[in-house]
Amino acid sequence: MSSQIYDCIVIGAGIQGSCTAYYHAKNNKKTLLLEQFFLPHSRGSSHGQTRIIRKAYQQDFYLRMMEESYKLWAELERDAGVQLYRCTGLLVMGPEDGQYYSAVKDVLQRNKVPTVMLKREEFNQHIPNFNLVSGENALVDTSAGVLYADKALDSLQRLFQSHGGVIKDGEKVTGIKPGPVVTVTTASGAYQAKSLVITAGPWTNTLLSHTGMALPLKVEKINVCYWREKVPGSYDVHNRFPCFSRQDGPEVDQIIYGLPSNEYPGLMKVCYHIGKETDPDARDNQTDQSDIQVLQRFVARCMPGLVPVPAVVESCLYTLTPDNHFVLDCHPTYSNIIIGAGFSGHGFKFGPVIGKILYELSTGQVPSHNLSPFKITRFQTPKSAL
Ligand SMILES: Cc1cc2nc3c(=O)[nH]c(=O)nc-3n(C[C@H](O)[C@H](O)[C@H](O)COP(=O)(O)OP(=O)(O)OC[C@H]3O[C@@H](n4cnc5c(N)ncnc54)[C@H](O)[C@@H]3O)c2cc1C
Numbered sequence: 359m360s361s362q363i364y365d366c367i368v369i370g371a372g373i374q375g376s377c378t379a380y381y382h383a384k385n386n387k388k389t390l391l392l393e394q395f396f397l398p399h400s401r402g403s404s405h406g407q408t409r410i411i412r413k414a415y416q417q418d419f420y421l422r423m424m425e426e427s428y429k430l431w432a433e434l435e436r437d438a439g440v441q442l443y444r445c446t447g448l449l450v451m452g453p454e455d456g457q458y459y460s461a462v463k464d465v466l467q468r469n470k471v472p473t474v475m476l477k478r479e480e481f482n483q484h485i486p487n488f489n490l491v492s493g494e495n496a497l498v499d500t501s502a503g504v505l506y507a508d509k510a511l512d513s514l515q516r517l518f519q520s521h522g523g524v525i526k527d528g529e530k531v532t533g534i535k536p537g538p539v540v541t542v543t544t545a546s547g548a549y550q551a552k553s554l555v556i557t558a559g560p561w562t563n564t565l566l567s568h569t570g571m572a573l574p575l576k577v578e579k580i581n582v583c584y585w586r587e588k589v590p591g592s593y594d595v596h597n598r599f600p601c602f603s604r605q606d607g608p609e610v611d612q613i614i615y616g617l618p619s620n621e622y623p624g625l626m627k628v629c630y631h632i633g634k635e636t637d638p639d640a641r642d643n644q645t646d647q648s649d650i651q652v653l654q655r656f657v658a659r660c661m662p663g664l665v666p667v668p669a670v671v672e673s674c675l676y677t678l679t680p681d682n683h684f685v686l687d688c689h690p691t692y693s694n695i696i697i698g699a700g701f702s703g704h705g706f707k708f709g710p711v712i713g714k715i716l717y718e719l720s721t722g723q724v725p726s727h728n729l730s731p732f733k734i735t736r737f738q739t740p741k742s743a744l
Pocket residue numbers: 369370371372373374375392393394395401402403404405408409410411529530531532557558559560561562565580582629674675676698699701702703704705706707708
């Protein structure tokens with residue numbers, strides 16, 4: 359066992375663990391970041407080139423967190439000297455009285471977020487090559503855009519190391535021994551720290567089993583589909599085509615979303631927010647393609663400038679909680695073990711603010727956001743009144 363006692367060990371170098379480790383090191387905490395795979399890797403949830411950043415949420419508490427997250431992303435861009443955000447706007451569509459569209463519109467308007475309401479008759483002047491479904495309305499969250507995900511991860515891990523942080527990749531954590539000083543074991547050794555942060559994405563419950571608890575998490579595989587432009591440039595980020603999201607059915611999570619052609623020139627990313635359950639260690643055995651059928655119907659109907667068969671399909675994992683809200687909390691038994699999990703397919707944009715919150719929890723500070731929506735106790739069934 360190494361004789362050094364770290365202030366904090368962070369397990370998992372996805373976006374959340376990398377941000378958490380970074381805020382520890384930036385605040386002069388001796389920090390070790392352990393990652394099971396050699397970096398970079400594409401087996402969790404944080405790989406790939408792009409993610410959407412937006413304030414268009416159905417809940418005020420996410421909007422509050424995003425207001426800070428935008429500022430922290432801008433600080434990171436400055437510190438890293440790398441562009442991580444590109445403003446494109448986010449087109450939100452749905453029936454005026456549909457739960458998703460109306461809730462997003464209310465939150466944006468109530469909080470005076472810069473928003474453009476698009477009238478049907480002028481829709482195609484602003485958004486060419488797109489058919490707005492009859493009976494649906496559209497608005498644009500104008501400060502939304504794209505985050506360069508792989509550059510963000512690389513920048514954070516580099517900044518973490520420049521502040522003295524230690525990354526050990528290719529080191530899978532196989533044991534956790536709780537206590538006032540926590541001991542973590544890997545195949546190569548044992549490490550100790552005053553606090554432990556678990557940000558293990560789809561593998562969270564495997565790690566929590568060493569601490570005698572489990573969370574109600576479900577892991578889904580998402581087919582990340584790219585579609586070819588019939589006329590090159592029609593949906594290109596350089597031609598100011600926006601990101602979009604649209605509720606495609608009665609359920610609020612039946613979201614189809616897209617990002618303009620960017621990382622693969624001539625290919626637009628359009629995906630379905632609902633995947634199929636999978637074991638994270640056997641992701642490629644999940645071969646269901648029913649989501650691709652939903653997307654093909656949508657592309658044929660609404661995006662006539664795309665070939666309605668995906669040209670490239672990649673894979674990514676979601677780790678979902680029952681209510682799709684995150685888990686940001688201390689372990690119920692061991693207060694120096696902190697859990698950041700269940701980012702439910704929308705956590706990347708919050709990375710810096712989540713890293714800051716998990717740092718605050720791990721160092722015993724009062725968190726700078728209200729964490730009641732993210733508490734573990736919300737999953738406990740109410741006790742009988744008898
Ligand atoms: C297709 C897709 C589209 C998305 N789109 C958006 C979007 O547009 N906007 C947005 O904000 N969010 C989006 N998300 C969600 C976002 O990407 C995730 O919420 C985020 O990446 C989760 O990060 P994480 O750090 O929790 O998990 P991960 O990235 O999975 O990181 C966990 C890490 O822990 C490591 N680990 C696990 N077990 C161990 C162990 N025993 N020992 C050591 N290391 C371990 C894993 O190898 C992994 O690297 C999307 C996700 C997907 C899949």
